Structure formats: C-alpha cells, structure tokens
Amino acid sequence: MKKIHIILIVLIAVAIGAILSSYGDASTYESFSVAAENPDKEFHVVGMLNKQKEKHYDPKVDANYFSFYLIDEKGTESKVILRGSEPQDFERSEKIVIIGKMDGDHFEASKILLKCPSKYTDNQVKGT
Amino acid sequence: MNETIFQGEHLIFGNLGHLAVVLAFGTSIIATVAYFFAAKNNSEPSWKKIADLAFYVHTFCVLSIVAILFTIIHSHLFEYHYAWQHSSRDLPVQYMISCFWEGQEGSFLLWIFWQMVIGNILLRTSGKWTNPVMSIVMLSQIALTSMLIGVKIFEYKLGSSPFELLRNAMGEAPIFKRTDYLSKIVDGNGLNPLLQNYWMVIHPPTLFFGFATTIIPFAFAIASLWKRDYTGWLKPALPWALISVMVLGTGIIMGGFWAYESLSFGGYWAWDPVENASLIPWIILIAGVHVMIIYKATGNSLPIAYMLIIGTFLLVLYATFLTRSGVLGNSSVHSFTDLGMSGQLLVFLFMFIILATVLLIVRWKEIPKSDKDEEIYTREFWMLIGSLVLVISAFQIIITTSIPVINKVLGTNLAPPADVISHYNKWQMPMAIIIGVLTAVAHFLKFKKNVPQTIKKMGVYAIISIIVAVGLMFAFDIKNWFYIGLLFASVFGIIGNASLLKPFFTGKLKTGGSSIAHIGFGILLMGVLVSSANKKVISVNQTGITMFEGKDEKTQKDNAENLFLERGKPVKMGDYEISYLGDSVQWVNNYYRVHYKKLDVKTGEVKYEFDLYPNGQINPKMGLVANPDTKHYLSHDVFTFVSSVPKQKEEGKYINEKKHIVKVGDTIYTNNGFAILEKINSNIKDAGNELKNMEILIGAELKVYTLDKVYSAMPIYGVKQGSVMAFDAVVEEANLRFKFTGVDPKEGKIFIETAEKDDSGDFIIMKAIVFPWINLVWAGTIIMIIGFLFAIWKRLEEYKRSASV
Numbered sequence: 001m002k003k004i005h006i007i008l009i010v011l012i013a014v015a016i017g018a019i020l021s022s023y024g025d026a027s028t029y030e031s032f033s034v035a036a037e038n039p040d041k042e043f044h045v046v047g048m049l050n051k052q053k054e055k056h057y058d059p060k061v062d063a064n065y066f067s068f069y070l071i072d073e074k075g076t077e078s079k080v081i082l083r084g085s086e087p088q089d090f091e092r093s094e095k096i097v098i099i100g101k102m103d104g105d106h107f108e109a110s111k112i113l114l115k116c117p118s119k120y121t122d123n124q125v126k127g128t
Numbered sequence: 129m130n131e132t133i134f135q136g137e138h139l140i141f142g143n144l145g146h147l148a149v150v151l152a153f154g155t156s157i158i159a160t161v162a163y164f165f166a167a168k169n170n171s172e173p174s175w176k177k178i179a180d181l182a183f184y185v186h187t188f189c190v191l192s193i194v195a196i197l198f199t200i201i202h203s204h205l206f207e208y209h210y211a212w213q214h215s216s217r218d219l220p221v222q223y224m225i226s227c228f229w230e231g232q233e234g235s236f237l238l239w240i241f242w243q244m245v246i247g248n249i250l251l252r253t254s255g256k257w258t259n260p261v262m263s264i265v266m267l268s269q270i271a272l273t274s275m276l277i278g279v280k281i282f283e284y285k286l287g288s289s290p291f292e293l294l295r296n297a298m299g300e301a302p303i304f305k306r307t308d309y310l311s312k313i314v315d316g317n318g319l320n321p322l323l324q325n326y327w328m329v330i331h332p333p334t335l336f337f338g339f340a341t342t343i344i345p346f347a348f349a350i351a352s353l354w355k356r357d358y359t360g361w362l363k364p365a366l367p368w369a370l371i372s373v374m375v376l377g378t379g380i381i382m383g384g385f386w387a388y389e390s391l392s393f394g395g396y397w398a399w400d401p402v403e404n405a406s407l408i409p410w411i412i413l414i415a416g417v418h419v420m421i422i423y424k425a426t427g428n429s430l431p432i433a434y435m436l437i438i439g440t441f442l443l444v445l446y447a448t449f450l451t452r453s454g455v456l457g458n459s460s461v462h463s464f465t466d467l468g469m470s471g472q473l474l475v476f477l478f479m480f481i482i483l484a485t486v487l488l489i490v491r492w493k494e495i496p497k498s499d500k501d502e503e504i505y506t507r508e509f510w511m512l513i514g515s516l517v518l519v520i521s522a523f524q525i526i527i528t529t530s531i532p533v534i535n536k537v538l539g540t541n542l543a544p545p546a547d548v549i550s551h552y553n554k555w556q557m558p559m560a561i562i563i564g565v566l567t568a569v570a571h572f573l574k575f576k577k578n579v580p581q582t583i584k585k586m587g588v589y590a591i592i593s594i595i596v597a598v599g600l601m602f603a604f605d606i607k608n609w610f611y612i613g614l615l616f617a618s619v620f621g622i623i624g625n626a627s628l629l630k631p632f633f634t635g636k637l638k639t640g641g642s643s644i645a646h647i648g649f650g651i652l653l654m655g656v657l658v659s660s661a662n663k664k665v666i667s668v669n670q671t672g673i674t675m676f677e678g679k680d681e682k683t684q685k686d687n688a689e690n691l692f693l694e695r696g697k698p699v700k701m702g703d704y705e706i707s708y709l710g711d712s713v714q715w716v717n718n719y720y721r722v723h724y725k726k727l728d729v730k731t732g733e734v735k736y737e738f739d740l741y742p743n744g745q746i747n748p749k750m751g752l753v754a755n756p757d758t759k760h761y762l763s764h765d766v767f768t769f770v771s772s773v774p775k776q777k778e779e780g781k782y783i784n785e786k787k788h789i790v791k792v793g794d795t796i797y798t799n800n801g802f803a804i805l806e807k808i809n810s811n812i813k814d815a816g817n818e819l820k821n822m823e824i825l826i827g828a829e830l831k832v833y834t835l836d837k838v839y840s841a842m843p844i845y846g847v848k849q850g851s852v853m854a855f856d857a858v859v860e861e862a863n864l865r866f867k868f869t870g871v872d873p874k875e876g877k878i879f880i881e882t883a884e885k886d887d888s889g890d891f892i893i894m895k896a897i898v899f900p901w902i903n904l905v906w907a908g909t910i911i912m913i914i915g916f917l918f919a920i921w922k923r924l925e926e927y928k929r930s931a932s933v
Contacts (some may be wrong), residue, residue, distance in 0.1 A: 014520050018520070021551075021555065022551075023542075029543050043543075044543040059692045063690040064689070084689070084690060085772045111546075
C-alpha cells in the first residue's frame with residue numbers, strides 16, 4: 001500500500017466526519033410544540049406575527065428586551081423574547097424565522113430573520 | 129390583440145437590445161461549433177475563419193447590450209422594468225453602474241462581458257490551444273447568453289431579459305390600461321441602499337472577473353483531455369490559474385471589506401451561504417494550483433490536478449445555481465430572488481459536469497501517473513497533504529452550505545446550524561493550523577531529495593517561532609489552546625517563509641512570489657485570529673441593573689449588546705465615555721454624531737477623543753438601513769452602528785425651570801452644565817425694533833460651561849411702559865435656556881431662570897465593537913496579492929520561454 005492510499009483513507013474518514021458533524025449540528029424547522037417538548041435543543045420556527053397582540057419594546061427601560069407573539073405554521077401561538085433591539089420594519093414582515101429554544105412560557109430567540117416582500121422586489125406600481 | 133400605442137415610450141432601445149441578445153446567443157453557438165471543427169480538423173482553415181468572425185460579431189453584440197442597458201438606466205427610461213426596478217432619478221452616476229448587479233440579468237451580463245474579454249485575450253495568446261480552448265469558452269457563453277433571452281418556448285420561459293417592458297412584466301395592473309401610463313410613473317424603485325456604497329461599485333466586477341477566469345484553466349484541462357496532450361496544457365494554464373486565484377481572492381476580500389464598512393452585522397465574514405459559495409471554488413483552485421506545480425516539478429499527481437482544476441469551474445457553476453435559483457431561500461440574507469430559471473441553471477451545471485466527467489473517465493487510463501511511492505522528506509509530499517487539507521476544508525463548507533439543497537433532494541427538514549460561526553470554526557480552525565504550519569514546512573524542504581541540514585534548519589525556525597508565538601500570546605492576551613495553536617502556525621508560516629526570501633532580496637525577484645504570498649497568508653491568519661478572538665462588544669449594558677428576569681444568563685449576556693443613548697447624556701462604556709450629540713441629514717442619509725472619549729483605566733483622564741457618524745437611511749421600502757462608521761487605529765478599530773432610532777422625534781419642551789438669584793461673579797448650576805454671570809450689560813446696542821423705546825434695558829452676560837465647551841449667552845430684561853419683558857437666550861448645544869426675569873437693586877442681584885430641554889424623545893440605540901489588529905487582515909491580503917503578482921510573472925516567463933522554443 002502506498003502512502004497516498006493511507007492518506008486517502010484518512011481523507012475519506014475526515015470527510016465522513018464532516019458530513020456527520022454537519023448533520024449533527026444542523027437545526028431543524030419545527031413548530032412551537034416540538035420546541036416545547038425539547039427545551040434543550042435549538043430550533044428554527046417559521047411563523048407570522050400576531051398583529052392583534054401587543055409587541056413590546058421600550059428602549060428607555062431596556063434597549064435589549066423585545067417581545068412579541070408569533071403564530072407558527074401549525075397555528076400555535078407563543079410569546080417570543082429577543083434580548084436585543086426590535087428589528088426595523090418588523091411589522092411589515094410577511095414571514096418571520098426565529099432561532100432559539102423554548103423556555104417555559106416563552107420562546108427565547110437568539111436570532112430573528114425577517115422575510116419582507118418589499119426587500120428586493122416591490123412589484124407594486126404606485127400611480128400618482 | 130390590437131396594438132395599443134403607448135405615449136412616451138422609447139421602444140427602439142429595447143428592440144435593439146433584444147436583437148443584440150439574440151445575436152450574441154446565435155453567434156456564440158456558431159463560434160462554439162466552428163471552433164470545435166477547427167480544433168478537430170486543423171488542415172481546413174475555413175472553420176477557423178467562420179469561428180473568428182462569429183466571435184467578433186459576438187464581441188460587438190455584448191458591448192452593445194451593455195451600452196444599451198446603461199443608456200436605459202442613465203436616461204431613466206422607466207418603461208423598462210430593469211430601470212424601474214433597480215434605479216431612480218436621484219441616483220448618482222457611479223451607483224448607476226451598481227444597478228447592473230442588483231438584478232440577476234445585469235449580473236449575468238457582467239459575467240458575459242468578462243468572459244467575452246477573456247475570449248479576446250485567449251484568441252491572441254493561446255497558440256496551438258486556441259481552437260479547442262475557445263470552443264469550450266464559447267460553450268459556456270452559450271449557456272450564459274441564454275439566461276438573457278427571455279423568450280417563451282413551449283410554455284417554458286428561457287432566460288429573463290433585461291429589456292423587458294414594465295407593462296409586460298407587471299401584466300395586469302390597471303395603470304397599464306392607460307396609454308399615458310408612463311407619465312404617471314414618476315420615479316423608479318431605486319437601488320437597494322446597501323449597494324449605495326463605493327465598494328459595491330468595484331467588488332462585484334472584481335468577483336465576477338474572478339468567476340469568469342476560472343473557465344480558463346478548466347478549458348485548457350478539457351482541451352488537453354480532448355486533444356490527448358496531457359502535459360502541454362500546464363504551462364499556459366498555470367499563469368491563468370494564478371491570475372484567477374488572485375482576482376477571485378481580491379473579489380472575495382473586497383466583499384468582506386464592504387460588509388465590514390457598510391453592513392451592520394459587525395465583521396467581515398459571517399459564513400453566509402453566498403459568501404461560502406465564492407470561497408469554495410477559490411480554495412479548490414488554490415489546491416489545484418499547488419498540485420499543478422507538484423506535477424511540473426516531479427511528474428506526480430497529475431490526475432489530482434485535473435480533478436481540482438475541473439472541479440473549480442464546476443463549483444463556480446454550483447455556486448451560481450445556489451445563489452440564483454432561490455434554493456437558499458431563508459438561509460441567506462443576500463441571495464437573489466428566484467426568476468424561475470432554476471431549471472436552466474441546472475441544465476448549465478449538469479451540461480458541464482457530464483461533459484467533464486465523461487471526458488475524464490474516458491481518458492483516465494491515458495493520463496500519466498507515477499508508480500513511485502511518495503517520499504516523506506520532500507516538498508511535494510507536504511504540498512500534496514496541504515492541498516488535500518484544503519480540499520477537506522472546502523468539502524466541509526460545501527456540505528453545510530448545501531443543507532437547503534439536501535432538503536430539496538432528500539425531502540428532509542434540516543435548517544442550518546443555530547450557531548453557524550462555531551460550527552464552521554471548529555472545523556476550519558484545526559485545518560487552518562495544519563495549513564499554516566505546512567506553508568513553512570513545505571517551503572523549507574526541496575523537491576525530490578533533502579539533506580538532514582534542511583530538517584535541522586526547519587527545527588531551529590520552529591523553535592524561534594514557538595518563542596515568538598508565546599510572546600505574542602501574552603501581548604495579544606490569547607488564552608484558548610486552539611487559538612494558541614493557530615497563533616503558532618501563523619508565526620511559523622511568516623517567519624519560515626521570510627527566512628527563504630534571501631534570493632529575492634539579492635535581486636532574483638521572480639523567485640519570491642510564493643514566499644511573499646505565504647507570508648501574506650500567515651499575516652491574514654493572525655489578523656483573523658486576533659481580531660475575532662479578542663473582538664469586544666463595548667456597548668454592553670454596564671449600569672449593573674438587571675432589567676429583565678430570565679434564567680438563561682448566557683442569552684442575556686449575549687444579547688444585551690445594544691445601548692440606549694439619549695442626546696447629550698454621556699454614558700460610560702468600557703474604557704470609553706460616549707455621548708450622542710445630534711443628527712444631521714445628507715442626501716437620503718441621517719448621520720448620528722457620536723462622541724467618544726477614551727479614558728485612562730486608572731486615572732480616568734481623557735486620553736484621546738473622536739467623533740463617529742454612523743448613519744441610517746430611513747428607506748421608504750426597507751425601513752432603517754444602518755451603515756456603521758469606524759474609527760481606524762493602527763492597533764484596533766472602533767466600530768459603531770445604530771440599531772434603532774425613534775420613529776418620530778418629538779419637538780423638545782423645556783423642563784426643570786429653576787429661579788436663581790445671583791450677583792456678578794456667581795455661578796448658576798444646571799443639570800447640563802454651569803454658567804457664570806460675567807457682568808451686567810446696560811448698554812445694549814443693535815437692539816431690534818421691539819427693544820426700542822424701553823425704559824430699562826439690561827442684559828446678563830453669561831459664560832456657559834458644558835463638559836467640554838464654553839458658550840456665551842445674554843438673556844435680556846426690559847421694562848416698557850411699566851410692564852416687564854424678558855427675552856430668552858438659548859444655548860442649543862447645551863440644551864439650556866436662560867431668562868432674565870427681574871432685578872433686586874438693593875442687594876445688587878438679578879433673577880435668572882434656567883430651563884433644560886427635554887431630550888427624552890431624541891435618542892439612538894447603538895452597538896459598538898472594538899476589533900483589535902484587524903489591519904493585519906487587510907495587510908495580509910495585500911501582501912498575498914503582491915506575492916501572487918510575482919508568481920504570475922514567473923510562470924508567464926516560463927510559458928513564454930517554452931512557447932518560443
């Protein structure tokens with residue numbers, strides 16, 4: 001066996017490791033109920049803002065506390081807390097992806113991604 | 129359908145544009161076929177003539193498309209969807225160029241343009257390789273130009289035209305029922321504010337030039353398999369491969385610099401799928417260049433060189449598919465929106481995958497291979513190991529970046545890792561350590577055979593590097609073991625390669641390229657390490673008050689990075705005292721003036737101070753688009769951006785009214801500073817109309833001291849026909865108002881009323897980060913590029929020498 005063969009075997013082993021690690025670290029898109037069953041794991045939850053309920057951000061009191069209510073794709077609602085500032089244009093977002101985990105009565109988000117219909121293409125011609 | 133005539137449209141441009149696109153597509157097909165037959169049959173010169181003619185027409189068409197599209201944008205012809213969607217009337221000319229790459233069509237056009245330029249160079253420099261190489265380049269040009277056609281063929285829309293009319297693109301909107309609709313469309317949609325930055329004028333062309341150049345080594349590799357000349361392609365392809373590495377690398381780092389200068393995520397690299405998509409082919413190409421050099425020096429590893437060079441271009445196509453098909457969807461912040469071209473992109477990708485793989489398999493047995501076992505104490509062995517580590521590093525990035533693709537193919541429901549950065553770092557850091565060490569090891573060793581002295585010399589430098597690394601470890605305050613390993617690797621890479629520069633400094637400039645590039649890489653690694661390991665968010669909540677209740681302390685700490693800053697009220701932040709002093713408007717941007725004072729940790733004295741102007745554009749479509757501002761020092765950067773501003777600023781009222789009874793020389797204290805009554809002025813000149821005919825008219829001359837400045841103010845007291853009149857003096861900058869309300873002649877005292885402006889409605893929420901030694905990242909990159917330039921020069925000379933023999 002040539003050295004190159006040994007190297008190739010090691011290489012393949014590391015590559016398999018990379019695949020497993022990617023799979024292991026990968027989060028999944030889930031609903032609030034799944035997140036509630038596994039409070040230790042971080043999930044991606046996709047949903048819509050409940051515009052009926054109040055969102056809360058008062059930077060004078062705390063610039064790092066923002067809460068709102070999100071309805072996930074299965075229709076379950078939960079309070080979401082982000083320890084940060086309210087993302088701009090939050091209300092206009094069509095779809096919200098939150099990343100984090102369930103913590104008792106609320107979802108502790110570490111990151112929020114907004115999907116705004118207007119962000120890159122606004123196919124509304126405004127006549128004057 | 130009866131033809132409606134719409135008023136004010138300039139249809140000639142669109143018609144010419146369409147014609148140019150169709151002609152460019154047609155001529156690329158003719159050129160591909162003609163070059164193919166010219167390559168097959170050298171004795172028949174007419175194919176070559178047809179091919180060249182078609183290519184020249186093609187060149188002219190591509191230039192015309194660019195010129196027409198620019199005219200449309202520049203003349204604000206909003207009847208064209210592209211101009212309407214990506215530009216607006218108030219856009220400065222330099223940003224009109226950026227409009228080209230905001231849309232998919234324009235960025236394909238950019239790629240087509242570069243590939244056309246490359247074709248023109250290859251046509252004149254490739255010697256006997258010209259015909260097969262051109263045939264492959266033009267094949268890719270067919271695929272690219274087809275993306276711009278925008279014609280429906282059997283219900284399938286082929287490509288998307290940049291010359292589509294707004295009324296066709298928008299279809300049924302009622303406004304287009306009117307023949308004078310154009311007079312109602314006053315302005316375009318405008319350019320995404322994030323692209324309104326000078327880096328965005330030069331980063332995309334550079335990156336796309338880099339992408340476009342990857343076809344050159346690919347075309348040579350394929351041509352060599354096709355023409356069964358397995359060794360002759362390396363000499364002409366190597367300088368091109370190096371140029372490609374240099375340009376693509378420059379483009380990638382420019383993107384990083386743009387992100388750092390104008391995006392508010394706080395850094396130059398975020399492992400975003402779109403960034404990864406351009407990094408992956410670059411890494412593979414670097415590995416490919418190394419293996420090409422191994423083969424040239426030793427005759428080993430040719431099959432691997434083929435796989436890597438071919439793989440690079442295929443990965444560029446894969447990257448194109450990832451970023452443009454819409455498959456990334458939720459996982460990236462800046463992928464293009466889906467134009468319904470994913471099918472076409474897949475055809476493009478698989479066409480080249482199949483072509484290359486089939487050719488490689490068919491010719492595999494004929495590719496020269498070496499039977500010898502590799503020697504461990506040789507340069508080629510460690511270069512090969514290094515290249516393979518690069519391949520693994522790229523592979524790991526591909527796997528995680530491709531999660532959305534895996535979902536599509538396997539029907540799974542995976543999301544990218546919740547903590548992307550640490551996921552990538554745990555893989556990439558050990559590999560960076562190995563690579564860093566190998567850049568020195570492989571350079572110390574010589575090709576084929578080595579003597580024990582070389583190994584000894586390497587050991588000596590390794591020990592020196594350990595000592596230096598330990599020193600730097602304390603200087604940079606680095607504690608994590610992985611970081612220390614990486615620090616050693618970068619130091620060893622720098623010192624090891626520097627020790628080999630002797631011939632360079634004695635005049636053999638061409639030999640220095642490799643060492644210089646690797647020194648640059650070492651410095652880059654060190655910069656990445658130090659700036660990210662010791663990156664410090666200084667805007668953390670330092671009031672010591674827990675403002676919310678929660679269990680997870682880590683989340684609280686991680687996220688409490690935004691600082692609420694009221695105008696005029698300084699806040700201590702790390703070693704800095706910062707205050708928000710006000711805002712100003714320039715063009716569409718709001719600039720927030722933030723004043724920083726660096727305090728001495730022990731004495732509390734001000735060491736130095738500066739202003740930063742992070743800005744925000746309140747964009748009607750995107751809300752607040754924040755751009756950071758950064759103060760650059762040699763050893764660190766202070767980076768600041770606003771994460772939120774009040775929606776509507778309230779007009780300030782005056783509060784805290786207070787009466788002071790004072791005589792000359794007394795001090796008046798307020799919350800915003802103090803004032804000293806200098807003198808009473810009873811001889812007021814230049815009095816306005818309303819102050820005429822006063823029985824008494826005196827002014828109180830005040831010197832107003834705020835934290836750092838001195839102002840003067842003179843409130844006036846007057847009596848007219850028995851009634852008292854007081855005229856305010858306002859010091860805007862100090863938010864103070866003074867009123868002179870009365871006199872007590874017996875005591876020689878006067879009454880001054882002070883009030884402070886209520887600024888509670890005027891605030892910003894900001895974040896500040898200190899990046900230590902981030903200049904090493906930029907310096908390392910520049911040195912690396914200089915190294916590439918020397919290496920390209922060396923390989924070009926070699927090629928010229930071999931071509932002239």
